[in-house]
Every structure is written in structure tokens, then in C-alpha cells.
Amino acid sequence: MKINTNIRYGLRAMVEIAKSPTPVLQKEIAERQEISVNYLDSIIAGLKNAGLIVNYEGKGSGYILAKKPKDITVYQIYRAFSPELQLVNCLCETNECRRSSNCPSKDYWFELNSKIKDIMDSKTIEELLKDNFLIE
Amino acid sequence: MKINTNIRYGLRAMVEIAKSPTPVLQKEIAERQEISVNYLDSIIAGLKNAGLIVNYEGKGSGYILAKKPKDITVYQIYRAFSPELQLVNCLCETNECRRSSNCPSKDYWFELNSKIKDIMDSKTIEELLKDNFLIE
DNA sequence: TTTGCATCCAACTAATACAATTGGATTACT
DNA sequence: AGTAATCCAATTGTATTAGTTGGATGCAAA
Numbered sequence: 001m002k003i004n005t006n007i008r009y010g011l012r013a014m015v016e017i018a019k020s021p022t023p024v025l026q027k028e029i030a031e032r033q034e035i036s037v038n039y040l041d042s043i044i045a046g047l048k049n050a051g052l053i054v055n056y057e058g059k060g061s062g063y064i065l066a067k068k069p070k071d072i073t074v075y076q077i078y079r080a081f082s083p084e085l086q087l088v089n090c091l092c093e094t095n096e097c098r099r100s101s102n103c104p105s106k107d108y109w110f111e112l113n114s115k116i117k118d119i120m121d122s123k124t125i126e127e128l129l130k131d132n133f134l135i136e
Numbered sequence: 137m138k139i140n141t142n143i144r145y146g147l148r149a150m151v152e153i154a155k156s157p158t159p160v161l162q163k164e165i166a167e168r169q170e171i172s173v174n175y176l177d178s179i180i181a182g183l184k185n186a187g188l189i190v191n192y193e194g195k196g197s198g199y200i201l202a203k204k205p206k207d208i209t210v211y212q213i214y215r216a217f218s219p220e221l222q223l224v225n226c227l228c229e230t231n232e233c234r235r236s237s238n239c240p241s242k243d244y245w246f247e248l249n250s251k252i253k254d255i256m257d258s259k260t261i262e263e264l265l266k267d268n269f270l271i272e
Numbered sequence: 273t274t275t276g277c278a279t280c281c282a283a284c285t286a287a288t289a290c291a292a293t294t295g296g297a298t299t300a301c302t
Numbered sequence: 303a304g305t306a307a308t309c310c311a312a313t314t315g316t317a318t319t320a321g322t323t324g325g326a327t328g329c330a331a332a
Contacts, residue, residue, distance in 0.1 A: 003223045011241045087139045104268040105147045115255055132240040
């Protein structure tokens with residue numbers, strides 16, 4: 001069970017954009033977060049595609065959040081790169097196995113799945129920054 | 137984010153053993169759970185190695201739980217096949233990156249990591265079976 | 273003591289997923 | 303036109319995963 005690079009970098013990029021008072025260039029995110037500019041390409045694409053960030057062209061260009069930090073959750077970022085969380089394949093009706101209707105394991109994985117989703121969906125970028133600010 | 141086959145099958149095997157009033161042969165687990173006997177080899181080995189099941193030889197042989205169902209948690213089964221849950225590598229001190237001390241992402245992953253561990257460690261085999269029995 | 277199961281164990285393979293790079297196309301401001 | 307940034311597709315190398323194969327070992331009934 002791991003969090004993959006898309007999501008890790010995606011969250012870091014979002015934090016970087018959220019922290020900045022002015023629009024941020026991809027290059028700047030890459031530098032500040034020490035991520036390859038090229039690799040960041042697909043990360044930015046994912047975030048943009050998911051409607052989490054927008055960019056303007058021309059002078060003073062760069063990326064900004066598409067919504068308020070309090071309206072962006074970690075799960076939204078997760079979803080920018082992956083389909084709905086599905087810890088085990090049999091949680092999806094089309095992949096159910098014959099034992100499904102009476103399977104303690106499946107029931108448990110479903111429960112865990114929901115809880116993880118909840119934890120990710122109840123944490124916003126705003127809270128993330130606030131938590132961090134308190135420690136500094 | 138996925139639950140791998142070792143752990144899925146491991147949990148199913150544990151449930152199968154817990155449900156049975158008498159010791160269960162590997163072959164029986166395989167049949168009842170529709171898992172290849174051979175593949176089950178390594179699953180059983182993991183569970184046994186972790187001290188979750190034991191087997192006796194001779195007549196009436198088979199596997200039984202090494203502890204009471206109420207003392208076996210899902211996280212123990214997880215641990216039979218993997219090191220401690222570590223959603224992202226930088227949670228481990230030896231893999232920390234330079235930004236670590238002030239990284240909102242890391243703090244969040246740590247929090248999520250703990251919560252997932254808690255959810256897995258607070259669910260016992262006993263509860264798993266009880267929950268399932270209520271539905272039937 | 274031989275035969276038959278069942279467990280035990282290591283090596284191997286095929287398939288997939290992951291992280292990351294490359295190279296080039298497009299866009300739009302200067 | 304030139305430059306810088308974004309956009310996009312294809313490719314690579316590596317690691318992980320799921321699963322198979324084949325055989326060694328141990329025990330007990332015949």
C-alpha cells in the first residue's frame with residue numbers, strides 16, 4: 001500500500017500554488033519543490049484537467065487555484081490522477097466474485113475503503129497550510 | 137492504492153480457519169476459497185511465520201488459529217506479508233528529504249498513515265465474523 | 273518399508289504498473 | 303521573428319505483482 005508519485009507531487013504542487021500570493025510558473029514549482037520540470041508536466045496536466053488549477057497567459061502568467069483552498073480536498077487531488085479509490089477490485093459490481101454476497105473480507109475492505117476516502121475528502125488545502133503554519 | 141493479493145488471500149484464509157470448528161487442511165482452504173493450492177503455499181507460510189496459525193501433524197491434522205479470534209487484527213495479517221505501513225517513503229527517518237521538517241504533505245501522509253493503521257489494528261477476526269453473521 | 277498425501281521451499285516467468293526522460297508541437301507575448 | 307512556457311505523445315528502464323513449476327521433506331496408513 002503506497003501513495004504514488006503523481007499524487008504526492010500533485011499535493012506538493014497544490015500546496016506550492018496555494019502558498020503563493022501571485023500566480024506561479026511551472027518552472028517555479030519545480031524549483032521550489034525540487035521536482036523535474038518535465039516530470040511536473042503530467043502532474044500539472046492532471047491537476048488542470050481535474051479543474052483544480054487554472055493558468056492565464058501573458059504578463060504575470062502562472063498557475064493559481066481554481067477554487068478556494070477550503071474547497072479543495074486531498075481526495076480531489078487523488079482523483080485528478082486515479083479513478084475512485086477501490087482498494088480491492090471486487091468492490092466494483094462488475095468484478096464481484098461468486099462469494100461476494102456473504103464475504104466478511106469484502107465487507108471489511110469496503111468499510112476501510114470508505115473510511116480512507118472520508119479521511120482524504122475531509123482534509124482541505126486550507127487546513128493543510130494552517131496545520132503547518134501552527135508548527136512553524 | 138491497492139490491497140495486494142497476499143493480504144486479501146491471507147485474510148480470507150484466516151476467516152476460513154476461524155470459521156471451522158475443526159482443523160482445516162490447506163487443500164480445504166483452497167477449495168472453499170477458490171484459490172490455487174500452490175499459490176496458497178506462500179500465504180500459509182506467511183501466516184504461520186507471523187505466528188497467526190499453527191498446524192499439527194498426523195491424524196486429524198490441519199491449521200488452527202494460534203490465538204483467539206478477538207486477539208487477531210487485520211493489521212497483524214497485513215504485517216504477516218509487509219513491513220510496517222509506510223504510505224510514502226519519506227515517513228521513514230532514513231529517507232527524509234531536506235524539506236521534511238516543514239512539509240505539509242508529509243505531515244498529512246503521516247496522519248493518514250496512522251489512521252489507516254488504527255483502522256486495521258482495531259478490527260479483529262472475531263468482529264469480522266460477527267458482523268457477517270448479523271447480515272446473514 | 274513402501275506408498276501416498278500434505279506441507280514446505282526455492283526458482284522462475286509473464287504481465288503489469290511506476291517513475292522518469294526525451295523530443296517535439298503549439299501558443300502567445302516581446 | 304524569436305523566445306519562453308505550456309502542452310502532448312512515445313519511449314525507456316526498473317520494480318513489483320501474481321502466479322506456476324518442480325521438487326524436497328516429513329508423516330502415517332497400508
